[in-house]
Amino acid sequence: MSATPESPQGESERARDSRLVISPNAMAYGALVCGVAFRMTQYAFRTSIWHDEAFIALNIIHKSYAGLLGPLDWNETAPPGFTFLEKTVYILLGSSEYSWRLIPLLAGLTGLLAFSALARVVCGSGYARAWAVVMMAASDKLISQANELKHFTLDLLLSVLILSLAIRALYSSAPARLVVILGFTGAIGIWFSFSSGFVFAGAGLALLAPALLHWKRPAQLALAFAGTIGLVSFLMLSPTLRAQGGTGLIQFWKDSFPDPTHPIRMAIWLVRAVVGLFNYFWQPFGLVLALLAVLGSTRMSRSASYPVVAVLWLSILFSLVAAFVHRWPFGGNQHMVFAAPAVFLSVGVGIEAVRELIARPLYSWLLLGVLLVPQSALAAYHLVVPRYRHEARPVIEFYEAQRRPDDGVVVQCVAEFEFYATNRDLPAIRTPDPARRLWIITTSSGAKGFDPEAIAKLAPHRPYLGGEQAYGAGAYLFGPEIPSSR
Helix, strand or coil: CCCCCCCHHHHHHHHHHHCCCCCHHHHHHHHHHHHHHHHHHHHHHCCCCCHHHHHHHHHHHHCCCCHHHCCCHHHCCCCHHHHHHHHHHHHHHCCCHHHHCHHHHHHHHHHHHHHHHHHHHHHCCCHHHHHHHHHHHHCHHHHHHCCCCCCHHHHHHHHHHHHHHHHHHHHCCCCHHHHHHHHHHHHHHCCCCCCHHHHHHHHHHHHHHHHHHCCCHHHHHHHHHHHHHHHHHHHHHHHHHHHHCCHHHHHHCHHHCCCCCCHHHHHHHHHHHHHHHHHHHCCCCHHHHHHHHHHHHHHHHHHHHHHHHHHHHHHHHHHHHHHHCCCCCCCCCHHHHHHHHHHHHHHHHHHHHHHHHCCCHHHHHHHHHHHHHHHHHHHHHCCCCCCCCCCHHHHHHHHHHHCCCCCEEEECCHHHHHHHCCCCCCCCCCCCCCCCCEEEEEECCCCCCCCHHHHHHHCCCCCEEEEEEECCEEEEEECCCCCCCC
16 A cells, blocks of 8 residues: 555655665665674674583584484484584584584574575565565574584574475476485485474475476476485484484473373463464564464465475474474474574565555554564674673683682583583582582573572581682682581
8 A cells, every 4th residue: 555646745755765765685685794793793702612512512522423323411412414513623623612613603604695595586586585584684593503502503504405495496497406406405414404304304295296286207206216315314314313312302392292182282382382483583573473474474375386385384384293292392492493494484475565565664664673673683782792601611710720639519510510621520519528628610591600599508607718700600619617616
């Protein structure tokens, strides 16, 4: 809708608003530059390895390449291709935050750039693409994951690559070569990203209908070949999947599984999980994004792009099915990062559909500001202020500089301590010697490094001698126990 011709005020307002509009290409390329800056800046801050990263690092340090194919310590799971890459970087570059996070950073940057190209294929060169790229570039979770020793940026990258190949095959008049490349990408990719198996299976199923109805024999044979090598690769990886998918991991994921025996609870869980999925990528607008995604997917389906919608969303449906059989944590968590391309592309189309329905351009831009500015502003804020988890490195360095050989030490997070400490002996982890000084090294999920109540409990028994605090971590020294007076 637009201002009527007989409304000079509407025409003048539209003319003023048009001067505020940035071209969609400029917006998309600007978002890419900002997205790269957001990720590189966080990398440059060199924040401490926190316990989730330490779990992976210690496995890579202590296990051989063959050992990384089996069960991992600390109840961890990670694709062997990722851990192989990380072990190679560790051998070549040593142990530093920069070397450990190099692979996630490179995968995050490549995934962002590849997503922009995918968005052009799906959304064209208009504003829908720009909205999708802005959200991918400024998503706080995705920026964080590009700077953590975890495999989730590889999940995102493989998802983008597989979706790109599948969608380009849909638009191609001779898709056989693209489908063969898709097959090799899926077969190799699952070794670097477990979740890429969902994306590959979803893309293959979405291609099946056009293959049977429209494709020529070479393309049909190519799709059969792609599915075969993907299945063979999955079967070869199965021993690793079984070894790493123990009962402890399933128990840890239990809140991400529905209860099909209670339909009402299951329905409530499903709504929360879906909203949580969208909210994970763009807080706090999960419900709004879910509605926009429905609108965007509907618009794409009506424009004869329903095979594209199937390619985007079938993988997410497969992960939901896996949650019902207690094999995948569906919802708002890092294991669903592979869903980001489908989320942002469909939301981008949905945003543009709403914007076109609003009569006054100024109002549409204000609405976009409410939706897009908070996360974008947060990303800009973190160009100056790092994202912290647990700054264990400085407090462990303080401990090692001040400790005596006979000091006892109690550690809250053994993994972080073992990763950073050069002397990893824990002589007092269970029964501290009352005649020796005692260190307590702790991490927590907040700015304070230690609960003051814990110090208060020890104070009547041991004198507090001092310590060091950093964001989310602390090292505290207590003297020998005070003899009790009779």
